[in-house]
Amino acid sequence: MSSATLEQTHPTAAAVREPKLLSVRGLRKHYRSGDRILQVLRGVDLDLAAAEFVSIVGQSGSGKSTLLHLIGLLDAADEGEICLSGQRVDDLPGRQRDRLRNTAIGMVFQAYHLLPELTALENVLAPLLVRHGVWSWLQIRAEARRRAVELLEQFGLSERLQHKPRQLSGGEMQRVAIARALVGGPRLLLADEPTGNLDAETGAGILDVLCALNRAEGLSIVLVTHDPSIARRADRIVRLAAGCVETA
């Protein structure tokens, strides 16, 4: 059950030897609900090579999503460290973490999480809008737009550019969300149950998109799912149970 491995005792040495894209060591996280303390992660280790596709499976409450949020720098861990390309990122100041989240990491969620006021195209452009101020945005606008349109066309949404999220189907929304995650050119894509709200066929389509991105563009993907059949599409499966990585 315990994730204690040889590597864990020499994390820095390992990082120097072979710089992994992502390396997670001894991650612990608890939540407090009322006076009850809920220990969600109890020392998780995880490595991800460049261009690797890993699925994390586990039952509800096993801490999959929490782990993904920690890797995505949306939350702070109690203990442990996260390194991205050999550089520790979890203890960076807030602004740099925001910056990293914007440039190096793309995230896809089960509930799509598109901004309802913006069109599909604007949603895709959102990370670039966040990255640039008014003046630099005006300079790169044409280029950014071209790239966003390209991504949407690639995902078969060329007719849907000016539609608001509520006018799109679930599968379309998820593809818009993936395009948004990719538009900033991230090294790592984090997907949290991306097919959870979709029917099997549409879900399979989304998975095809992710696999194709992994194969063709060498994008590293961490996919969280509770469905073993979906997890099998990945190169490797990591099983979480009771807050620890289960050796498969």
Next chain:
Amino acid sequence: MYKLLLCWRYLRTRWIALASVISVTLGVATMIVVNSVMAGFSHEMQTRIHGILSDLVFESHSLSGFQDPDWHMAEIRRAAGDAIVGMTPTVAVPAMLNFQVRGQWITRQVMFIGIDEATHAGVSDFGRYLQHPANRSQLSFELRDGGYDTVDSQAGGTEPTRPALEAAGWPHRKMRVERERLWRERLEAERGSAPEIETATSSASLVSDLGGPTRPVDQQVDAVLAATSAEPTAETRAGKPADPFRQVRPEEGTRMDPATEQFSGIVPGIGLASFRDSAGIDRFLMLPGDDVKVTFPTAGTPPKAVSETFTVVDFYESKMSEYDSNFVFVPIAALQRMRGMIDPQSGLASVNSIQIKLRQGTNLEEVRDRLRKAFPADLYAVASWRDKQGPLLAAVDMEMAVLNILLFLIIAVAGFGILAIFFMIVVEKTRDIGILKSLGAQASGIAGIFLGYGLFLGLVGAGAGLALGLAIALNINTIRVGVEWCTGQRVFDPSIYYFFHIPTIIDPLTVSWIVAGAVGIAVASSVLPALRAARLHPVEALRHE
């Protein structure tokens, strides 16, 4: 960039926020209108006060005044001649004005002011406030042959509001004398063998006649009528030995025909002579051509009361009811003579004060202080018109300040509306805030969205308020007429305010302060919701349903 975009989108999709803007708009509009009207009133009032008082008043503490105004004027010119445009001496004493309306004597307490008709209009707007066009260009204390304005020359209307003034002047005087003669003849014919009545009384004997408790009523009426006809004769005057001023009275020893002659001219304030009825028509208690009696103290110690008859030649209307119902003007030379202010040996007259007009743009206070240095303060007082009206002006300023505070509270209330609605929007947008954070938006950026949103709302609200306020302030008189037409109620009663139009002055500085304040409040009230949004935990925000 996303801040601008989202601000704009929220503004376009959250119309509820505009509801809070309406109160900002109304607050700003109200403040602009109220400030404009208050400033208009205040300005109007100051202009009138200033028009009545000259720039500087040089006066003696004593009611008897100081001798030789020419020497004083030369000294004043020596001390501050470069700033002085004109000077005129005046004599002012408290007095009682007595006049008769339908047989009833009315007495009013007044300020009795002797002015130099040649120079007085040069130091103040005095001339502008008279009712006869010729008097407005050059005042004369001679009764005119009619031609008094029947419309208010300052209001600029065309509708005659003073029909009574049509007949004023010599025609009125002649008609009155004739009517009194007929009336007296009729009374005499009816009474037949009534005791002989005095056909004329001096003003001094009138008081005792009226006071006589044992005289029958009809005799009192006769006495009153006789007094009104006012025919001072040499016989009756000669019969009164204790008259201290008889030797200086030019009319002494002559018999006067009221139909062709007049007493010394007098210009009472219009508030003493008339009242305005609810239809906006001025009703007159006396007209130019009527005679009035004034009782006033002589110079010297102790002052004695003397009474003199004057003929009304015009009315003074400054539109400041305080002055219009208090001031009475007569020729300074006549007043000096009647009060015994002329030194019988040297022939030098005394005056109470010297009114000084300064060159436009001169520093009032500086010249005042120069004069204060030049003359001993225990004998002379030098005051600017502002000093004279200090408490009144301060009260108006105070009123304006309080009103502004109260009205600004309206905008502050609007601020709380924005606060509440913004909190609602933050709650509603919690998930979007989480999404933005997951896309790498910084806390400051999230706060910026809501601050920018508040700024937008403030600008929209204040801008609309500015437009509305200016539109109302510029067209307030049209609006007043419209409201009066719709409701049938008089919104602005000229008989109360003495203005025919609501005066407004739009001060750009005040308006910009109001707008800036409103925008500031809108931004300030979006600070708390913005901070709350910025502090939202991204994971919890994403999970928010």
